[in-house]
Amino acid sequence: MPVVWLILIVLAIAVVGYVLGRGRALAGAASEHVKLHSLPSYYGSNVAMKVAVPAFLIMVVWLLAQPIIVNNSVSGLIPETAIAEGSSRGLVLAEVRRAASGLDNAVAAGIMDEDFARNARADFNDITTRLRDAGQIVTSQITQPILRAAQEYRILNSTGRLLMTIAVLLAALAGAAWGILESKPNFRARNTVEQGVKALLIAAASIAILTTVGIVFSLVFNTIEFFRLYPALDFFFGLTWSPTFSGRGGNSELGIIPLLWGTFYISFVALIVAVPIGLFAAVYLSEYAGPKVRAVAKPLLEILAGIPTIVYGLFALLTVGPLLVSIFGPDGVGIMQAGTAVMTAGLVMGIMLIPFVSSLSDDIINAVPQAMRDGSYGLGATKSETVKQVILPAALPGIVGAILLAASRAIGETMIVVLGAGAAARLSLNPFDAMTTVTAKIVSQLTGDADFSSPVALVAFALGMTLFIVTLGLNVVALYIVRKYREQYD
Incomplete structure (x- = not known):
């Protein structure tokens, strides 16, 4: 299921939970607001918060962790002999991801069916030709190890998305049930909601720091990869800028x-x-x-x-x-x-x-x-x-x-x-x-x-x-x- 649809479903559950939680609190107080500890809206907001926060938290953590887990799993499928001289395992994984993306786009465009894209015995020369004919970016001839790794990459990503959907929906439904059961007249809904809003404000204030950290890490890893292929002294003290796009750029x-x-x-x-x-x-x-x-x-x-x-x-x-x-x-x-x-x-x-x-x-x-x-x-x-x-x-x-x-x-x-x-x-x-x-x-x-x-x-x-x-x-x-x-x- 696409992430956008999953977000909309969670928001719909949160809206339904808001209505049910508010209604249950009013029903418990016989529609007399003075018997409620908090305003009716707080009871509904408590349910909506318990639906949305855990579900979206699981989604974010999953989306961040899945690429790391999938890359580590696929990396083990690439033998050392498949890594060319002057390259590295990380760069080969980049080719695997491009090949997997090309397969996804080719299946979506009807160039090939899903069974053919997942066929472990498919000819890698045939797939390379089909991807190029479909206008997909293929930096070099797809080799057998890269094709197998790309197929496994697609399978693991598909399975991960399915498991994420199940986990997120279960968390949303469990949060809705929990919040609705709490919606009793004597429940301190206002205190709970205000504490939740305070935590959300702290999280929002932390986004700038986390974004900076993410930018730094995204640059650092690829920079280290570059300095494994090109001398740092030549980069920082070289007086000539002359990149060459032939081969692996070795003459640059x-x-x-x-x-x-x-x-x-x-x-x-x-x-x-x-x-x-x-x-x-x-x-x-x-x-x-x-x-x-x-x-x-x-x-x-x-x-x-x-x-x-x-x-x-x-x-x-x-x-x-x-x-x-x-x-x-x-x-x-x-x-x-x-x-x-x-x-x-x-x-x-x-x-x-x-x-x-x-x-x-x-x-x-x-x-x-x-x-x-x-x-x-x-x-x-x-x-x-x-x-x-x-x-x-x-x-x-x-x-x-x-x-x-x-x-x-x-x-x-x-x-x-x-x-x-x-x-x-x-x-x-x-x-x-x-x-x-x-x-x-x-x-x-x-x-x-x-x-x-x-x-x-x-x-x-x-x-x-x-x-x-x-x-x-x-x-x-x-x-x-x-x-x-x-x-x-x-």
Whole structure:
């Protein structure tokens, strides 16, 4: 049964349980609310909670544990002789999963029936041909061990889904029966529901932490797999980025230095644009603009933050790039050959970051107490002197934190770079040269015809892990500066 249908069935049981639990409590009190310990809705909510929470908890745990168990079971079916030189068991398992997915799609499309897909004596050459004819992704010739493992993978997944459905429905029905039996007038339904809601709030607050942990683990395992196939020193200190999609990518040069240079160079240009404009806009809006001007200008400025980055990318490609070529190209200064360059992406990315810097800086400047302004004016300082010598120094830690957060946002940008900066991985100081960044290469490495048993595809995870560490470091430094140097006003 599809997971969506299972969720709907559990929710339906919860609704029915709510009605029955509420009705049983009212019936026990002879429809006199004063005889009930809690409001009738709490009795119904207690039943619904006992239906939904255990059922969904079992479903989530099952969905997380089943892939691990199935992979471990299937891994034992793959002999060492089926693992090619330069590959690993984990990469072979990736091929097994792709073959199993191809079989599922082929059965769903009517290319083959279920009996043929599960037939242990089926010819693997025939199945490879059928999958390719059906448009399914097959990275290489399916071998006999991979086919057998893929068939077992499908069987174990199908059995696991069936057992999960039974377990979830039994838990939902048992929870409904338990909750309905508890629905008596003297039952403290409100206390139980409030404790349950408190537990749900704690679980919701933990999702951010668990998500971060999940992201890290998903990157770490594939990064380790990459460094088993490609030397870490060559990756971190290599000066050439030249992936080769032939074979297992053994002739590729995957040095990250050119990508990091392009990332930091474009981000630097973006910050040169965004920081002065954003900071000046924040000073104007907080210190000089009247209420009417501020009420109009601030929302208009922050509209920039809601524009999708792909639109900024198109703006860079169609407008900013040709404009720069007309000024600095062959007909002008002659130092810019094409519209895709560091300067193009940096300018547009800086425009995108202006509302980010201005909004944070505006909030920080407004947090400076009015008494400091009044004291400065009382000593005879002008408005500009007050801004320069009182307000900005007091707000400086927060402004620095806002700039660092904007820098981490710039480092993680993708679409503007893809459309505005080009795809060349090079070390150059010329801002009118085309360059690329780590994020752009992550996209390109995972959208080509790369084989996931090759370092050319796995390098995307190593790039992602490096980028994650860099942006995390920037965020930590920003938070440290803000907290350490933040002024405390009474």
